[in-house]
Amino acid sequence: xxxxxQRQIPAPLINPESARFFDAARKGxxxxxxxxxxxxxxxxxxxxxxxxxSERTEWVPAKGTxxxxxxxxxxxxxPVPYTIAYVTLDEGVSMMTNIVDxxxxxxxxxxxxxxxxxxxxxxxxxxxxxxxxx
Amino acid sequence: xxIKRKAxxxxxxxxxxxxAPEKSVAQLHAESARGALLDAGLSKSDIDGYFCAGDAPGxxxxxxxxxxxxxxxxxDSTDTGGSSYLIHVAHAAEAIALGKCHxxxxxxxxxxxxxxxxxxxxxxxGAAAPDAGFEYPHGMTTANGYGMVAMRHMHEYGTSSEQxxxxxxxxxxxxxxxxxxMLRDVVTVEDVLASPVIADPLHRLDCCVVSDGGGxxxxxxxxxxxxLKRPLVNILGAGESPKGQNGGKLDLTTSGAVWSGPAAFxxxxxxxxxxxxxxxxxxxTITVLVQLEDLGFCKKGKGGKFVADGNLISGSGKLPFNxxxxxxxxxxxxxxxxxxxxxEAVRQLRGEAHPKVQVPDCRLxxxxxxxxxxxxxxxxxxxxxxxG
Numbered sequence: 037x038x039x040x041x042q043r044q045i046p047a048p049l050i051n052p053e054s055a056r057f058f059d060a061a062r063k064g065x066x067x068x069x070x071x072x073x074x075x076x077x078x079x080x081x082x083x084x085x086x087x088x089x090s091e092r093t094e095w096v097p098a099k100g101t102x103x104x105x106x107x108x109x110x111x112x113x114x115p116v117p118y119t120i121a122y123v124t125l126d127e128g129v130s131m132m133t134n135i136v137d138x139x140x141x142x143x144x145x146x147x148x149x150x151x152x153x154x155x156x157x158x159x160x161x162x163x164x165x166x167x168x169x170x
Numbered sequence: 171x172x173i174k175r176k177a178x179x180x181x182x183x184x185x186x187x188x189x190a191p192e193k194s195v196a197q198l199h200a201e202s203a204r205g206a207l208l209d210a211g212l213s214k215s216d217i218d219g220y221f222c223a224g225d226a227p228g229x230x231x232x233x234x235x236x237x238x239x240x241x242x243x244x245x246d247s248t249d250t251g252g253s254s255y256l257i258h259v260a261h262a263a264e265a266i267a268l269g270k271c272h273x274x275x276x277x278x279x280x281x282x283x284x285x286x287x288x289x290x291x292x293x294x295x296g297a298a299a300p301d302a303g304f305e306y307p308h309g310m311t312t313a314n315g316y317g318m319v320a321m322r323h324m325h326e327y328g329t330s331s332e333q334x335x336x337x338x339x340x341x342x343x344x345x346x347x348x349x350x351x352m353l354r355d356v357v358t359v360e361d362v363l364a365s366p367v368i369a370d371p372l373h374r375l376d377c378c379v380v381s382d383g384g385g386x387x388x389x390x391x392x393x394x395x396x397x398l399k400r401p402l403v404n405i406l407g408a409g410e411s412p413k414g415q416n417g418g419k420l421d422l423t424t425s426g427a428v429w430s431g432p433a434a435f436x437x438x439x440x441x442x443x444x445x446x447x448x449x450x451x452x453x454x455t456i457t458v459l460v461q462l463e464d465l466g467f468c469k470k471g472k473g474g475k476f477v478a479d480g481n482l483i484s485g486s487g488k489l490p491f492n493x494x495x496x497x498x499x500x501x502x503x504x505x506x507x508x509x510x511x512x513x514e515a516v517r518q519l520r521g522e523a524h525p526k527v528q529v530p531d532c533r534l535x536x537x538x539x540x541x542x543x544x545x546x547x548x549x550x551x552x553x554x555x556x557x558g
Contacts, residue, residue, distance in 0.1 A: 043309070046292070049302035057303065068418075079418035080304035086417035106325070106422055108317030108369045110309070113290030120314045122420055129418030132305045132546070140370075145325040162307045 042136075043116040047158035053083060056095065061161040066151055067095040068127050079129040098125050100151030101168065105130045109140040123149055123165050137166045172407075172437055177263035178395035178558060179403040180273075181210025181388030182516040184494075186350050188501055190382040191284040195227045196237045198279030198384040198503075203238060206386035211398050212273060217388075219244035219271030221262055223254035225280045225504035234277065244271040250412060250549025251541020252451060252506035254278075255387075257551045259512055260408030262389035272391050279384025280504025287380055287505060289313040290368065305546070312453070312505075313377060315545030317369035320456040322422045324371065326471065329459065331371055333474030335362035337455040338375050338498050340482035345495025347524040352379045353499040376455040378496075383503030385513050395558070401520040402558025406440070406534075409433030414547040425540055426550025427464035434552035435466070440534060442466040445554075447518040447529045448489055449511035449537040452496040458482075461538050462489075465552065484527040493518065493527035508539035512553065519557045533557045 050058055057080075060067045069081035073090030081095045107121035119135045121143075135143060136154060148168035153161035183205030185198060193201075199222070207214060220242045226234050230247045234240075244265050248257050255278055262274035289312035295302060323329045339359055345351040357375060365374040395402055409430035435441060442465060450458045459473040467489060468476035476489075484490035494500045494514040497507040515535040517523045534556050542548040 045307050046309070048304075048307045049294070049297035049299070051297045051300075051303065053300070054303040077418065080301060082300070105420060106318040106322035108314040108321055108371075110290060110311060110314040110317075110369045112366060112368045112374075113288055113313075114309075118309055120308050120310055120318065122318060122422070124420075130415075130420040131418065132308050132310060134308050145321065156307055164308075 043118045045154060045156040045162055047156045048160055048162060057081060058160055061153060061163060064153060066098045066100055066163045068098045068125065068129060070094050070096045077127040077129045079131045098127055101126050102149055104143060104145050104147050104149060106145060107135055107143055134164045135166065136164045171267065173260060173263035173267055174406050174437055175404045176267035177389050177405050178392050179387055179516050179555065180390045180395045180398055180400060181206035181212065182513045183209050183386050184510060184513050185384040187383050188352050188381045189283050190281055195279055195281060196234065199226060199234055199277040200238050202279055202384040202386035203275055203277050206388050210388050210400060212388065216273045217275045218242050219262060219265055219274035221246045221258035221274060221276040223247060224249040225278055225506055250551065252508045253539035253541035253549040253551040255508035255512060256537055256539045256553045257410045259387065259389055259405065259553055260410065263405045266389065266391050272394060274389045275386065277386045278504055278506060278509040281382040282505045283380050283382045289377060313372060314369035315543045316454040316456055317372050319422050319460065319544045320371050323456060326423055329474040331363055332359050333478050334376055334455040334459060335359040336478045337458045337482060338362050340480060340487065341452065341492055341496045341498040343483045344493045344527050345499030347526045348495050348500055351495040351500040352381055372454055378453050378498050378502045381501040381503055383501050385503060385509040387512055403516050403519045404556050404558045406554045406556050407434045407437030409552045412549045422545060423460065425460050425464050425544055426548060427461045427538060427552060430550045430552040431465040434554050438554040440554060444534055445536045446532050447515065447535040448491045449515045450491050451507045451511055451539040452492055452498045453507060457540060457544060460544065461540065465538060484529060490529050493523050506541065508541065511537040511539055515555055519555055
């Protein structure tokens with residue numbers, strides 16, 4: 037399979053808690069949750085730490101690099117095939133995302149990837165990843 | 171408190187329809203309920219507890235209690251996706267053991283086939299779903315979510331597409347004897363691998379069917395069960411355990427069955443090796459493989475070897491599974507496979523499965539369900555039953 041055409045990315049469904057994640061995305065920053073009580077990162081970011089339930093959380097910029105934890109290219113029933121993935125960030129937490137700007141047949145679990153933002157249909161930048169070598 | 175032998179499954183009915191554009195969802199629930207009452211030899215006025223999940227239309231139990239005009243004193247609409255109905259059986263047994271009701275009706279129905287549902291459509295749960303902003307734009311569907319589970323399992327344990335295909339092959343061997351099954355042709359490993367890839371690494375024949383339909387079971391006090399003319403099916407033990415993404419510390423190759431399974435086995439006082447028949451939710455072939463491992467039928471990572479070479483085929487394999495053809499071949503009403511898993515286990519324990527797939531002298535059976543998405547958040551429920 038060659039590099040597929042861009043799929044139309046649905047606009048993120050944003051609620052009052054998640055809004056600042058997308059405010060940061062508009063400035064080119066991927067936020068992850070960090071807890072100052074237990075020291076753990078988490079994703080998706082929340083007001084209360086999902087590990088220790090402390091409210092001493094902060095949403096901090098991620099480095100934007102990681103490795104593919106798993107992926108799957110949806111090839112049927114959609115206008116344009118696309119690759120969904122979990123990427124394990126350098127911070128140690130995995131996030132659901134897409135792998136873009138590549139030939140999906142060359143992907144491998146464990147391969148390094150780096151952050152790119154792609155605009156959703158309403159223009160909101162959505163965090164995705166591309167192979168780090170490309 | 172335990173539910174062990176505190177309640178019996180006295181009625182079970184699988185709606186025969188696989189496509190019902192002319193029927194309402196409420197009607198399918200009610201027709202399923204009527205079938206289960208006829209099977210049990212009970213009447214509607216005997217029901218004093220009602221259980222349903224998110225497939226019930228409108229305000230769920232309120233709409234259905236009103237539609238069927240039930241007079242109940244106990245209601246439960248626990249919704250853990252396709253695993254809900256196994257949990258309902260356990261909750262019904264708990265309610266009966268506590269004296270909250272004596273005869274509990276559980277129904278499921280839906281028309282995803284008539285309504286154009288597909289496993290390649292992202293589900294939109296709305297902005298209030300806490301994950302919506304972080305997942306919906308990425309296009310997780312049922313198919314590619316389970317695809318990621320299969321891909322990771324292959325990576326960690328060397329599981330192959332050929333091994334996954336054996337699960338479909340076994341289901342098709344059983345479905346050939348089921349007149350109501352959507353897919354009755356026996357398929358080979360080669361057939362599965364030659365079918366188009368839907369979501370890597372899952373082929374079309376790794377995916378369950380989309381069907382309309384429904385089902386119902388009735389759970390009752392043992393004293394009532396013994397007055398009926400049907401073979402007794404005792405509930406021995408149950409476990410339930412939702413599992414999520416653990417705040418991003420992800421483990422896609424393990425299901426909640428690692429918790430629900432041991433709880434059910436402990437309550438029942440039996441081991442995996444004692445189970446003679448297993449209904450295992452088969453939304454995809456990988457779903458079966460992960461659950462078999464997590465329930466302890468084989469070691470973690472050895473599921474591929476366990477299911478290969480027809481080991482799940484009734485009559486020749488070590489663990490006969492889904493002898494109705496399961497979701498992979500028979501049906502998947504409401505996109506929720508838990509109800510049909512209970513029903514086929516009841517058939518096996520009564521000795522009423524098709525003679526070609528009936529497990530001889532079946533005394534102990536297990537039903538296992540997952541619901542939601544193994545790839546993100548899911549329910550798991552395990553139920554162990556015996557012939558009374």
